[in-house]
Amino acid sequence: MNINQAGGPEETKRGGGAIMLGVERLSCRLCGDADLVSVADLGASPPCESFLAAAELDAPELTYPLHLRLCANCFLVQLPPLLDPDETFTEYAYFSSFSNSWLKHAGAFVTTSVDRLGLGDSSFVVEVASNDGYLLRNVVGRGLRCLGIEPSVNVGQAARDAGVPTLTAFLDAETGAAVRREHGPADLVVANNVYAHIPDILGFTRGLRELVADDGWLSIEVQHLLTMIELTQYDTIYHEHFQYYTVETAQRALKTAGLAVVDVEKLPTHGGSIRLWARPEAVAGEPSERMRAVLAEEKAAGLHELSGYEDFAARVDRVRLDLLDFLVQTKCRGERVVGYGAPGKGNTLLNHCGIRPDLLPYTVDRNPYKHGRYTPGTRIPIVAPERIAEDRPDYVLVLPWNLRTELSAQLAYIADWGGRLVFPIPRLEIVSPDREARQA
Numbered sequence: 032m033n034i035n036q037a038g039g040p041e042e043t044k045r046g047g048g049a050i051m052l053g054v055e056r057l058s059c060r061l062c063g064d065a066d067l068v069s070v071a072d073l074g075a076s077p078p079c080e081s082f083l084a085a086a087e088l089d090a091p092e093l094t095y096p097l098h099l100r101l102c103a104n105c106f107l108v109q110l111p112p113l114l115d116p117d118e119t120f121t122e123y124a125y126f127s128s129f130s131n132s133w134l135k136h137a138g139a140f141v142t143t144s145v146d147r148l149g150l151g152d153s154s155f156v157v158e159v160a161s162n163d164g165y166l167l168r169n170v171v172g173r174g175l176r177c178l179g180i181e182p183s184v185n186v187g188q189a190a191r192d193a194g195v196p197t198l199t200a201f202l203d204a205e206t207g208a209a210v211r212r213e214h215g216p217a218d219l220v221v222a223n224n225v226y227a228h229i230p231d232i233l234g235f236t237r238g239l240r241e242l243v244a245d246d247g248w249l250s251i252e253v254q255h256l257l258t259m260i261e262l263t264q265y266d267t268i269y270h271e272h273f274q275y276y277t278v279e280t281a282q283r284a285l286k287t288a289g290l291a292v293v294d295v296e297k298l299p300t301h302g303g304s305i306r307l308w309a310r311p312e313a314v315a316g317e318p319s320e321r322m323r324a325v326l327a328e329e330k331a332a333g334l335h336e337l338s339g340y341e342d343f344a345a346r347v348d349r350v351r352l353d354l355l356d357f358l359v360q361t362k363c364r365g366e367r368v369v370g371y372g373a374p375g376k377g378n379t380l381l382n383h384c385g386i387r388p389d390l391l392p393y394t395v396d397r398n399p400y401k402h403g404r405y406t407p408g409t410r411i412p413i414v415a416p417e418r419i420a421e422d423r424p425d426y427v428l429v430l431p432w433n434l435r436t437e438l439s440a441q442l443a444y445i446a447d448w449g450g451r452l453v454f455p456i457p458r459l460e461i462v463s464p465d466r467e468a469r470q471a
């Protein structure tokens with residue numbers, strides 16, 4: 032399976048801020064096995080956050096294959112490392128503190144963890160991919176010593192400005208060892224929404240082990256593959272997201288550096304996530320009852336063998352056919368459909384389905400940075416949300432379906448003219464926002 036058509040393992044600089052890494056042949060990044068089985072082939076699309084300015088519309092746009100595969104040996108579900116995270120993260124535009132619900136989530140986590148682990152004045156907390164200090168500011172507030180490790184220069188500077196000590200670096204074994212030498216081992220290491228975003232899973236995991244004290248704790252939040260497969264959330268597949276975990280594969284990954292998962296919490300974030308609690312093997316002890324329950328659920332869904340992945344591609348196809356059928360039928364009837372939201376996941380869906388402005392004339396977003404820009408690949412204009420009330424469309428297609436309750440309430444006003452909401456995932460649903468709001 033040679034996907035580097037240009038040949039040669041050397042790195043080739045391309046446009047669009049991304050680097051195509053030379054890939055001689057695909058093999059599992061966790062166990063090295065070459066037996067990778069197709070789970071879903073979504074065609075090719077640009078990186079999902081590369082929104083276009085008007086001036087870029089006449090320029091070519093680089094696309095990358097988006098083909099999800101499963102290792103038949105260790106069952107890690109993965110994408111080839113076509114994007115270099117160095118490029119993606121150096122000037123990262125996402126500031127966690129812009130999201131109120133995320134801030135609340137981080138604050139609650141710190142309070143619970145300090146109690147659960149009995150952290151006190153002498154404790155040391157490290158967060159990897161600490162963003163703008165959205166989580167560690169709570170640790171600083173409690174008077175505990177902490178350090179953030181954040182690869183993005185501008186985001187890390189925002190954290191330092193907010194009083195959160197932050198090192199600008201990618202975590203690997205060397206960085207982990209250097210931090211341990213300088214600051215001592217950490218009683219708690221936090222790694223939220225990063226374990227899927229690093230192609231060097233082995234080096235990153237060794238880095239985590241270097242950071243954590245021999246009797247310390249590691250907390251990792253990551254999207255749960257079980258929910259993605261069960262609810263056909265295939266739009267959460269994008270190039271920046273290199274692997275997708277079950278508790279079982281996360282256990283395998285962490286074990287490569289002598290870390291054992293001892294507990295798992297299920298979280299509603301990102302449509303379905305897990306919080307893994309891990310410790311160095313020597314102090315780990317027995318896994319919790321709720322961890323055994325989640326493993327049993329995964330096993331029952333067939334995710335610890337090949338069978339659980341076999342019908343995913345067919346279900347992905349059904350989502351696409353139903354959505355396209357709806358858009359074509361409404362267009363033929365002369366009804367109007369517009370989009371709500373321009374999240375990264377929306378771009379996977381729009382590109383995979385081939386939805387362009389002929390079927391979706393625009394989408395609205397609350398983020399002013401995106402106004403006047405266009406969705407990558409499909410080039411759908413992004414405008415301010417007020418446009419919906421002016422145009423009174425028949426249907427609003429909701430792209431961030433994970434915020435369903437919140438958005439159904441926010442968009443309840445479209446019922447004034449009989450407008451309806453359309454949710455594409457897990458399967459096409461057309462609902463009156465009135466009824467939705469009452470249910471919420």
Ligand SMILES: [Zn+2]
Binds near residue numbers: 059062063
């Ligand atoms: Zn493998």
